Amino acid sequence: MKATIERTILLKSLSHVQSVVERRNTIPILSNVLIEAAADGTLKLMATDLDLQVVETVAAAVDQPGATTVSAHTLFDIARKLPEGSQVQLTAADGKMLIVAGRARFNLSTLPRDDFPMIAEGDLPTKFALPADTLKQIIDKTRFAISTEETRYYLNGIFLHVTDGDSTTGPVLKAAATDGHRLARVTVPRPAGAEAMPDVIVPRKCIAELRKLLDEVDGDVEITLSPTKIRFGLNHAILTSKLIDGTFPDYSRVIPTANDKLLKIDPKSFMQGVDRVATIASEKTRAVKMALDRDKITLSVTSPENGTAAEEVPGEYTASGFEIGFNARYLLDILGQVDGDMIEVHLADAAAPTLIRENDTSSALYVLMPMRV
Structure with missing residues (x-):
């Protein structure tokens, strides 16, 4: 694999993907970011913690298509310290990746791309779109109430569900979060395509990563989901997450x-x-x-x-x-x-x-x- 990419583009993209990677990993490859250079002049960066996966596609000059995986935090730190405006050349072969930018050279160890785990999405039958601003509002107005208590794991996220609403509102999509001390709920008109949506709990970490990515999205976010997985399509990034397997309490009673x-x-x-x-x-x-x-x-x-x-x-x-x-x-x-x-x-x-x-x-x-x- 051989590709050249502008440092700012690389850094921005790495800042999105590396935050998914846990600092301590028992499985070495989970510390890595998968870098895939395609003949069509795109570089795909991907990271996962097995529950959450982010894929970002950026433009690059690709001399030789190919793929490898390299330490996400190390590559991010290198990109951060490279001179502004520099062109970064990435070359991977024989278990190593050579990074050249100006006079700086780094040679990092890599792990084979075939060992990199992917989240199997399966079938995602529900599909709808929400404006990025609406999604931001939903997150900002509810996420402070998400519980951090691991014992009540079913409260560790934002609960999304649809109801028929009433005669004044019509069908609605509701987002709720609670930690037992306070409850926050936001109601928005139900988007087209969400009619048969299952009740889902989106985990706290996914919410945090999604909120960061939303700052750079204009227009709509494509949301596809099943009872166990959810995927957000955000311009050039795709965020996929497992959902919390549990039952959210009937919060309307409180x-x-x-x-x-x-x-x-x-x-x-x-x-x-x-x-x-x-x-x-x-x-x-x-x-x-x-x-x-x-x-x-x-x-x-x-x-x-x-x-x-x-x-x-x-x-x-x-x-x-x-x-x-x-x-x-x-x-x-x-x-x-x-x-x-x-x-x-x-x-x-x-x-x-x-x-x-x-x-x-x-x-x-x-x-x-x-x-x-």
């Missing part, structure tokens, strides 16, 4: 429908107030108390080690007064996702889940469990 106390508040001043008083909150509990009175909201923190803090924030509230506690970080995560200048906080009592949304037509909805303070 979305409160009868919370009768309504607080309307500016999310920015609310967020800043919470952030300020939480400065002295103890790391372990991060508890902030919210005392509600008519049009007067007082945020306070009492910390045995540090002392106390309080701040009044403006808001519209006309129901009976009471006190409720929240984990400050969870509350800030939700408030950080709100774009508008007014949010609705629907409350019931100090022990019941609280519903937060911009208004009753917004696509995103959040539920936060209170804490005892």
Whole structure:
């Protein structure tokens, strides 16, 4: 194999594929990136961790088609340190890869391409497209609520499912994530082709890699899936992932429908107030108390080690007064996702889940469990 590629193109492509590769691998070839030069003047780079696979195709000057695999992180580090604008020549033969750029020469060990594992996609019957911006919105507004607890592995991703919706919305695609303390859900119109889509849980790592790739995509993303695999077609990159084999809980049961106390508040001043008083909150509990009175909201923190803090924030509230506690970080995560200048906080009592949304037509909805303070 022999090909020449512009350093910037190589670096950008490697930055996408190498982040899939785990730093520590018991199987040596999983540390490698597969590089395939084709006679049509393209270079295909591919990496996998056996659950997730990314393939990116870029333009290159190919003198001799062929393929090999080489350490992904080493090649990425080399490309990063090469002079800007340089042409990088890659030549592979006899278990070695020679990399030449300007006066720099590197000779790396390679492993045969035939040993490189591929994710067998099988049949992916469901196929639809979503605008890249919609997919970004779905990810950004839900992924902070993905659980990191490995024991509840079925919560370690974003749950995607379609429903018939109601007379005002029509059929919808819903994305939800929860860690048991908070829940985030985004609803978008159901795309054509997603009618018979199975319920799927897309793993956290796939979501993270997909979000990085989306920054460079305009237009639509092709999504194809089966009950066990999902594939995203993004311009010149293809991301394939296994799905989480588990059942996502019926989260609609925790979305409160009868919370009768309504607080309307500016999310920015609310967020800043919470952030300020939480400065002295103890790391372990991060508890902030919210005392509600008519049009007067007082945020306070009492910390045995540090002392106390309080701040009044403006808001519209006309129901009976009471006190409720929240984990400050969870509350800030939700408030950080709100774009508008007014949010609705629907409350019931100090022990019941609280519903937060911009208004009753917004696509995103959040539920936060209170804490005892």
